[in-house]
Amino acid sequence: MKRTTDGTRDGTRATRRKGARTRRGARRLRTALVALTAASGLLLTACNGGDHDGKASDSSYEGGGGPGGGTGGGGNSDAAPLPAPDGTRGADRQREGEQDDRRDIAPDPDHLSTFALDVDTASYGYARRTLSEGRLPDPSTIRPEEFVNSFRQDYERPDGNGFTVTVDGARVDSDRTDSDRTDSDRTDGARTDEDDWSLVRVGLATRSAGPDGDRPPAALTFVIDISGSMAEPGRLDLARESLATMTDRLRDEDSVAIVTFSDEAETVLPMTRLDGNRDEIHDAVDALEPAQSTNLGAGVETGYETAVEGLREGATNRVVLVSDALANTGDTDADTILERVGESRREHGITLFGVGVGSDYGDALMERLADKGDGHTVYVSDEEEAREVFSEQLPRNIELTARDAKAQVAFDPEVVAEFRLVGYENRRVADEDFRDDDVDGGEVGPGHTVTALYAVRTRSGASDGHLATATVRWLDPTSRAPHEESGSLEAGDLGDSVWTGGRGLAVTATAAYFADALGPDGRRHRALPGAPGLGELAGHAAGLADRTGDRDLHDLAEAIRTADRLS
Incomplete structure (x- = not known):
């Protein structure tokens, strides 16, 4: 495994267009309330991590990008495969999502896989909540990448903004047990003995978040669902407590606004600096009362209007939506809702952070809102999870270290016969758009790791040679200048077994296999070999x-x- 750094290239300001997904649900407010505190303070601190697998080299790639799976075609293997050159590859080109009969591997002889980065974790949290209630989750709510990204990884981290890139892998060998492990097995990677299949992991990490005092000031607009179900004991009253706790934890130079919505939306507190105004904020929180239906569209629109009115230069401006996302009044389509606030998002860079709650949860709407709103979602099911989110997950969401981040993996067709990206179905990007900075990617903050897992079948006898190079491209959050970083993997560096190698790959494989089993047709046409x-x-x-x-x-x-x- 190698890591390489590429230089900066010119680029233009990115516009937003993010992928879609679909989901449903209803709410339970006690969780929403705790989530509120989570979302507020959590937005302000950071996660840690650090794995030291990579070695620097000088190789870098020029070229463009596309969807994620394919079969390796012929070609010259004297050099690592390059990302596709800029330009059109043809409208009739089959994308990875179009499945064939063999492990959902796309038949197109394409050696490239390109996707926008995603740090959502809501799918796994909601699946755990459903299972704890004695029900299997709806397969349509299973997004494997959100299972994988729910677990800490020890990737090496960069010193500044941007990413490090770690690429590793190993054969799938379900016959070996932990007692069979030897020192030579302790690599970060895994192949599958089933027909030369392996699992290859691409890991991206941002810098660790510094102390809370090191971050820029925050201007947070909280959009709170106060529909009728919130009147039950332990719901809205707990939400008030959570907002009060948030008010006490934020720094004096931070600002908050509060928007509520039921059948209509209302700004109950315009953007207000904490310094000297905490009593006023507490009064606004204490006055929250339940109302009628759930007009989520009105809440988001009013939230963005309030955020723009209170926009602070030099601060991180963010809308935080706390809801079960069960919209039943007004606009209920994510695209329509975000179209109305598109100018605010693009011109002012205001991002959306979604906190989902409730045993019946409108996951599809919340997830699409966050994706297209340049943010991400978490799901909180109880107080313990809310504390975890509050202390570990959400703090990094105040600040951004990379905008419009995309990844492209180039597999060597001389070594790789076929491959498939696990998950990221709604985050796929055309190969030729990899270096088109007008094509939207993902927004990522400090303390994050992003993991992509591939099922890869190597050609018979291909025990060495270059296997893959992964490149991540992002825009500096302030200057919008583009940057790239790359990492690579040789076939000879694949580990002997997923289960006897390093912790990180084994955890990734376990989470991915679990999602595979719960997802659509999981037991009939598995995406992952050796399950x-x-x-x-x-x-x-x-x-x-x-x-x-x-x-x-x-x-x-x-x-x-x-x-x-x-x-």
Whole structure:
């Protein structure tokens, strides 16, 4: 595995267009309330991480980008495959999402895979909530990349804005157990013994977030759902408590505004500096009362209007939506809602952060709103999860270190016969648009890691040679100047087994296999080769949890056991 740095290239200001997904649900407010505190303070601190797998080299790539899977064609393998040159590849070109009969691998002989970065985790959180209530989640709500990105990774981190790139992989060998591990097995990678299949992981990491005092001031517009169901005890009253806690935790130089919505939306507090005004903010919070229906569209529109009116130069301006996203009045389509606030988003760079709550949750709408609103979503199901979000996950969302970030992976067709990107279906980007900075990517803040997993079948006898190069491109959040970073993997560096290699790859594989089992047609046409049964998979998760003491992995093992019982 190698990591390389490429130079800066000229680019233009990016516009936004993000992918779509679909989902449904309803709310439970006690969670919403705790989520509120989470969203507020959480927006202000950061996660940590750091893996030291990569080595620097000088190779860099010139060229353009497209969707994510294909079969390797012929070609010269004397050099690593380059990203596609800028230009049109043809409208009739088959994209990865168009499945064939063989493991959902696209038949197009394309060696490139391109996607916008995504740091959402709501799909996994909502699946755990559903399983805890004794139900299997709706397969349409399963997004594998959000399962994978829900777990900490120890990638090496950069010193400044931008990314490091880690590429590793290993064969899938379900026959070997942890007791079979040797020192030579302890690499970060994994292949599958099934017909030369391997799992290849592409890991991207931003810098660690500094102390809270190091971040820019925050200008947060909270858009709070106060529809009728919020009147039940333990819901709106808890929301008020959470907002009050947020008010006490923010810095004096931060500002907040509060917008509420039910059948209509109202700005109950314009953008107000915390310094000297905490009592006024507390009074506004205490006055929140439940009302009627859920006009989420009006809430988002009024929220953006309020954010623009209170826009602060030099601050991080963000809209924070707390809702179960069960819109039943006014506009209920994400594209229509965001079209009305498009100018505010593009001109002022105001991003949307979604906090989803409730056992019946409108995941599809919330996720699409966040994607197209240049933000991301989390899901909170109880107070413990809210505390975790508050202390670990959301703090990094105040600040941005990269805008419009995209990744492109180039597989060597002499070594790779076929491959498939797991998940990211709604984040695919045309290969030729990789370096088109007018094509939207993902917004990422400090403390984040982004992981993409590929199922890769190497050609028979291809035990060495260049396997893949991954390149990430992003725009500086202030200057909008484009930058790139790359990492590569040789076939000879693939580990012997996913399960006997490093922790990071094993965790990634476990989360991906779990999502694969829960997703559409998961048991008939698996995207991932070498998939273990749920009982065996739970054992792998439990083993990882025992070795690392990671509470998140214990929770994953329990969720898998529950799914196994319910299946």
